[in-house]
Amino acid sequence: MCRSAADVTTVPEQLFLVGNLGTMITYAAITVAIAVPVARAGQLRSNKPAVATALIFLTAAIGHGLHAFLAFRNLDRAEHSVPIVWVWALAWWNVVCGVAGVYYWTVRRSGAISAGAIYADPEAERCFAEAAAREQAARSSLAAVVEHTDDGIVGVSLDGVITAWNGGAERLFGYRPDEIIGKPAALLADPSGAQEQRDVIARILRGERGVYYESRRFAKDGTPVEAALTVAPVRDGSGRVTGISVVVRDVTAVKEAAERQRAIEERTNQAQRMESLGKLAGGVAHDFNNILAIIANYTDFAAEEAAGNPALEADLRHVRSATDRAINLTRQLLTFTRGDTIQPQDVDLNAAIAEVHAMLGRTIGEHINLMAVPSAEPAVVHADPGQIQQVLLNLAINARDAMPDGGTLVLEANVADLDGDELAMQPPLPAGRYARLLVSDTGEGMSAEVAARIFEPFYTTKPRGKGTGLGLSTVFGIVTEAGGSLNVYSEPGVGTTFRIYLPLVAAPGRVTTAGSRQAPPPRGDGRTILVVEDEPALARVVTRILASGGYHVLTATGGAEALALFDQHGCDALLTDVIMPEMSGRRVAEVIHGSRPELPVLYMSGYSNGLLGSTHVLDGDIAFIEKPFTAQDLLRKLAEVVGNRVTSPLR
Structure with a gap:
């Protein structure tokens, strides 16, 4: 069976028709997919990249629709000819497609579309905007956490210069960021602490991921700060160490609490040892008293019989003397174990x-x-x-x-x-x-x-x-x-x-109660007190007492350090221990009085005033407070000294 020439020609026309219809439908669907979200987002005027992209696909869809229409007109014709008007219509529409392409290219060249994207998708933009907002919020939240944490967070360059300083560090050390950034971190430490800092930076540069250690640092006013420091490297995108981050925590109160707890445990252990030994000693003492009674009485009997024999009398006197010593020893044992009868x-x-x-x-x-x-x-x-x-x-x-x-x-x-x-x-x-x-x-x-x-x-x-x-x-x-x-x-x-x-037993006419309190001492009103105490634990206690009493405290653990602090900061009064190694409190006061003869001085010592006065270490009319003192005692005495301007010299 043979097909006619018209039938053979119709097959390509049919395929051309179907292909253009499919392409038209695809481009139309793409146009709708672009235009609808843009319209819903109200961006038909503002989102030029999306509108230009939609125009390209729309014109392409209409163009393929025209091609499909022409193919349809030719299906039943022996000769493939269409009216010239349709040819011109198709040509002009191709011009419209070109104009849409040029418009799209112009919009793209303006930078309105990110690299790799065809157009600006409103949904994608919303997702990106939300992600950016979340990231910005996280950064702001992190910055707020860093700024308001009680711990000091400090950035340090590889050569030891401070590059970052948060609010916690400012509260801990007293320096504002504009005062400390750009200064060496060694400013916060003594010479040994500065060397320790350099050693830690060297360890970080050798590849250690983090270093934890405890050390003493000093605040702006010279107050010592017992600090726990966590040091870690800061790396760039390639993993190279570019700086150091340091987290500083004040553990002064923790250490004081630990020392107090250790002292309590030691006293408890001592009491337990004494109790167990006391029980043993008490039992031995009671039995030993019986033996001593026998020895003492028989010695007295023998002494009576030995009258007239000087040599034997002397021997028995030695025995009796030794017995008396043993009796006294037993009495001490009984007193120690609380087993002896007392008459309070x-x-x-x-x-x-x-x-x-x-x-x-x-x-x-x-x-x-x-x-x-x-x-x-x-x-x-x-x-x-x-x-x-x-x-x-x-x-x-x-x-x-x-x-x-x-x-x-x-x-x-x-x-x-x-x-x-x-x-x-x-x-x-x-x-x-x-x-x-x-x-x-x-x-x-x-x-x-x-x-x-x-x-x-x-x-x-x-x-x-x-x-x-x-x-x-x-x-x-x-x-x-x-x-x-x-x-x-x-x-x-x-x-x-x-x-x-x-x-204390209340005297007649006088009532003494355990909880009685005097009026609170006057506040320090920001006066600067230079404290010189060679015992670090006690120096911390004194510093804390005075700071809570409203004073500004400079603390030194020796005479040389005290004189350096005085030259640098000055003070309103000097509180110094009397007996210290290398330089006594008397000498510290003499040197300071050379330039400030009117400066009030309060001396403190673990030795009683009676002993110091009797041995002529101190004059009797100087301002003196005896250790251990209470916080109220110290604040009252210091207020009295600062108020009365007591400056009597030491001899």
Whole structure:
């Protein structure tokens, strides 16, 4: 069967028709897909790239529609000819398509379309805008967190120069960003701390990802800051280290709390050891008393029978003397274990000091300068009189043994107020008013390690046969049994002061309550106080007390550092320890008075005023406060000194 020529010709026309119709429908769908979101977004005038793209696809769709129409007109014709008007229409429409393309190209060249995109999609733009907004919000939130965190966040260049400084660092060190950025980070540290900084930067450059360490830094006003520092590298896109980030946290309060907790644990452990040893010693002492009674009585019997035999009498006297020593030792054991019978009553400490002074005056030796300083106001406690005398005698004998070449021994009584937060009190006492006994000497003194153990039973530093190690533990037992506490202050080669605090008995017509308080001390009103204290822990305590009292504090741990701070900042008053290594508080005051003779000075010491005055370390009319003092005591005394402008010199 043969097909005609017309049939053969119709097949390509049909394919041409179908192809153009399909292309027209596709381009029309693309036009709708572009135009509808743009119209819904209200961007038909503003979104020129999308409108231009839609025009291209629209004109292309209409052009392919014209081609399909012409193919349809030719399907039933033997000769493929169309009216000339349709040819011109198709030609002009191709011109319209070209104009749309030129318009699109112009819009694209204007930069309105990002690289890789055909047109600006409103939905994509919305997504991008939301993502950008989220990123910006995250950056703002992160910046706010960095700025307002309590920790200091510091940027440092590789050569140690500060490049970034947040609000936490400003609050921690007192420098504003414009004051510190561009300055070396070593400005915040002493020479050893600056070297430590350089070592840490070197470790970061060697590839360590982070370094944590604790060190001391200094604020703008010279106040020391115990800091925990976390140091990490800052890298660029290629992974190269370009800087250092440092997070600084103030751990001063944490360290003080840890020290306080450690002291409490040590006292608790000591009390537990003393309790266990006391139980053992108490049982031994009771049994030993029976044996001693037998020995003592039979020795007396033998002495009666030995009358007229001088040699045998002398031997028995030695036995009896040794027995008496053993009896005294047993009595100390019983006192230590609280197993001995006591008869508490109201005891006047002035009278107790007078009796012990008279007793020691005959026996202590001419090489000891013995002094008694009674209390200016009634100091009455409820305790066993014999035990109070035993406390004074034990401490006085220890003091005498610590002064083999002679020295000064001072017995004092007075009244003191405690706020309940004193350090090194064994055991701690609640706030209130207490009677106080002080026994001070100018002897050999003790190291901190020895002082920490002196109240342990059987612990002694005396040679074998010279001490039992029960004298001070007996004192501890007597004082704690009476509801009191002890504090010891000692320095090797300088001397020792024991302070004994006992509950005060109200005198007739006078009411003494544990919670009584005086009026609060005056505020410091921003006055600058230069504090010189060689014990760092105590220096921190004093700094904290004065800062909370409204003073601006400069803290130095030695004379040279104090003079440097004075030259740099000046001050309104000087608060200095009396006895310090290398340069004494007296010398510091003398140097400062060379340029500021009117500067008020308040001296502080762990030794009693009676001892310092009797040994001519200080004049009697200088401003002086005794350690340990309460915060209220210090603030009142300092306000008095600053107000009265006390400047009496040291001798």
